[in-house]
Amino acid sequence: MVQKEDGGLMDLSFYLPGSSVLHRMPTWSKFFLLISFSILFYAIEDLRILAVILAAAIALVVYVRVPVRRLKAMFLLPLFMVLLFSIFSAFVNDLNAGLLTFFRLTSLVIIAACVTVTTRIEDFMAFIENLLLPLSFIPFIKPKTVSLTLSLTLRFIPEIFKLGMDIKEAQAARGLNSNPLALIVPLIVLTLKRADDISDAIDARMLD
Amino acid sequence: MTLISKNPVLDFSNVNLVRNDQPVLHDINVTASEHRIGIIGANGSGKSSFARLLNGLLTPTDGRAKILGFDLADAVKDVRRNVGFVFQNPDNQIVYPIVSEDIELGLKGLNVPKDQRKAKVEEILSRFGLLHLKDRSVHMLSGGEKQMIALSSVLVMQPKMIVFDEPTTLLDLRNRNAIASTIMALEQYVVLVTHDLELLSDFDRVLVFDEGKIAADDTPKAAISWYKKKMAA
Numbered sequence: 001m002v003q004k005e006d007g008g009l010m011d012l013s014f015y016l017p018g019s020s021v022l023h024r025m026p027t028w029s030k031f032f033l034l035i036s037f038s039i040l041f042y043a044i045e046d047l048r049i050l051a052v053i054l055a056a057a058i059a060l061v062v063y064v065r066v067p068v069r070r071l072k073a074m075f076l077l078p079l080f081m082v083l084l085f086s087i088f089s090a091f092v093n094d095l096n097a098g099l100l101t102f103f104r105l106t107s108l109v110i111i112a113a114c115v116t117v118t119t120r121i122e123d124f125m126a127f128i129e130n131l132l133l134p135l136s137f138i139p140f141i142k143p144k145t146v147s148l149t150l151s152l153t154l155r156f157i158p159e160i161f162k163l164g165m166d167i168k169e170a171q172a173a174r175g176l177n178s179n180p181l182a183l184i185v186p187l188i189v190l191t192l193k194r195a196d197d198i199s200d201a202i203d204a205r206m207l208d
Numbered sequence: 209m210t211l212i213s214k215n216p217v218l219d220f221s222n223v224n225l226v227r228n229d230q231p232v233l234h235d236i237n238v239t240a241s242e243h244r245i246g247i248i249g250a251n252g253s254g255k256s257s258f259a260r261l262l263n264g265l266l267t268p269t270d271g272r273a274k275i276l277g278f279d280l281a282d283a284v285k286d287v288r289r290n291v292g293f294v295f296q297n298p299d300n301q302i303v304y305p306i307v308s309e310d311i312e313l314g315l316k317g318l319n320v321p322k323d324q325r326k327a328k329v330e331e332i333l334s335r336f337g338l339l340h341l342k343d344r345s346v347h348m349l350s351g352g353e354k355q356m357i358a359l360s361s362v363l364v365m366q367p368k369m370i371v372f373d374e375p376t377t378l379l380d381l382r383n384r385n386a387i388a389s390t391i392m393a394l395e396q397y398v399v400l401v402t403h404d405l406e407l408l409s410d411f412d413r414v415l416v417f418d419e420g421k422i423a424a425d426d427t428p429k430a431a432i433s434w435y436k437k438k439m440a441a
Contacts, residue, residue: 122309197300204293
C-alpha cells in the first residue's frame with residue numbers, strides 16, 4: 001500500500017488470503033472459466049438472464065469476502081470505464097444495446113476481480129510462464145523473463161508512485177509545486193537509478 | 209561463535225577495478241579467513257564496489273579474486289550461489305509484492321520442489337518471529353521488517369557468506385539494533401560495509417578503504433581509531 005496525498009491508500013497488492021473454492025481452484029481453470037464466460041456472455045441477448053448473471057457475480061464478491069474498503073479501489077475505475085462504454089453503445093445503437101454492454105462488462109469486471117484476489121502472484125506468474133512455454137522457441141520470448149517483468153511491474157508501481165509523492169513534496173517545499181519539470185526530471189533520474197539497483201539485486205539473487 | 213576457516217574465504221591478489229572509465233579499486237591484496245569482517249571508508253572510497261566483487265556483481269578489471277575458493281574469473285555462478293547480498297535499501301531487493309512469494313522466489317531459482325519451498329519459507333520466517341507477515345503485502349511493512357524480509361530471502365538460500373552493504377543506514381535505532389543482533393548471531397561468514405562504526409566492535413577484523421585502496425587492516429579497535437583520525441584530519 002502507498003500513502004496517497006489525501007491520506008487514502010493506493011493498494012496494488014491484489015491477493016487476499018482465503019480458503020474459498022475459487023482460492024483452491026488451479027489458476028489455469030480460473031482463467032479458462034473467465035475466457036469461457038467472456039464468450040458466453042456475448043452470446044446471451046436476454047437482459048433478464050444477464051441481470052441474474054450480474055447478481056451471481058456480486059454474490060461471488062461476497063463469497064470470496066472482499067473487504068468493503070477494497071471494493072472502491074478495485075471497481076471504481078473499471079466500472080467508470082464500463083459506464084462510458086455502455087453510454088457510448090446506447091448512443092450509437094439503442095438503450096437495449098447500452099444495457100446489454102453494461103450487464104456483460106460489469107459481470108466480467110467483477111468475475112475478473114474475484115479471480116485476481118484469489119490468485120497468488122506466484123501462481124499467476126507460473127501460469128503465464130506455462131502459457132508462454134510453447135513460444136519459447138522464438139528467440140526474444142523468454143517465459144521466465146516475461147513473468148519476472150510482470151511481477152516487477154506490479155511490485156514497483158506503488159514504489160514509483162511514492163517516489164513521485166516524495167519528490168512533489170520536496171519541490172513544493174522549495175516553492176516549485178507548479179513546475180511539472182521539477183517533478184518529471186528527478187522522477188525519471190531516480191527511477192532509472194532505482195532500475196539499476198534492482199537489476200543488481202536480481203543478479204545477486206540469481207534470478208537473471 | 210567465532211568461525212575461522214583454514215582456507216581463505218577471501219583471497220584477492222593485485223585486483224584492480226575500473227567502472228565507467230574511472231579507476232575505483234587499485235591493487236587490492238587481501239587474504240581473510242575470519243568469521244566477521246567489517247569494511248569502512250569515506251563515501252566514494254571503493255568499499256561498496258569491493259562488496260559487489262564479493263558476490264560477483266562486479267568482476268575485476270585485472271588481478272585475481274577468489275571468494276570461498278571460487279575464482280571470479282571462471283566461477284561467478286558458484287560465487288553467487290554461495291554468497292548472499294543484502295542491500296542498503298530493501299525496497300530494491302524485494303521483487304514480489306507478497307512476503308512469502310518473494311522469499312520463495314530464490315528457492316524457485318534453485319529448483320527446490322514447491323512443498324519444500326513452502327516449508328523453508330515458514331521455517332525462516334519463524335526463526336525471526338516474522339511468520340505473521342507471511343501473506344502481508346511488502347508495501348505495508350516497516351523499514352525494519354523489510355530489511356528482515358530481505359535478509360530472510362537471502363538466508364533461505366543457505367549461502368556460506370553474506371555481504372551486507374550498509375544495512376542499517378535507513379533504519380531507526382530499534383530496527384538498527386535488531387538487525388545488528390541478527391548479524392552477530394549468523395553462522396555464515398559475514399562481510400559488513402557500514403558507516404555505523406559501533407556495529408563493528410565485536411567483529412574479527414576491519415578493513416579501511418581510502419581512495420580505492422585498503423589503507424588499514426586491523427582489529428576493530430585499531431582500524432576504527434585509524435579511520436577516525438584520518439577523517440578528523
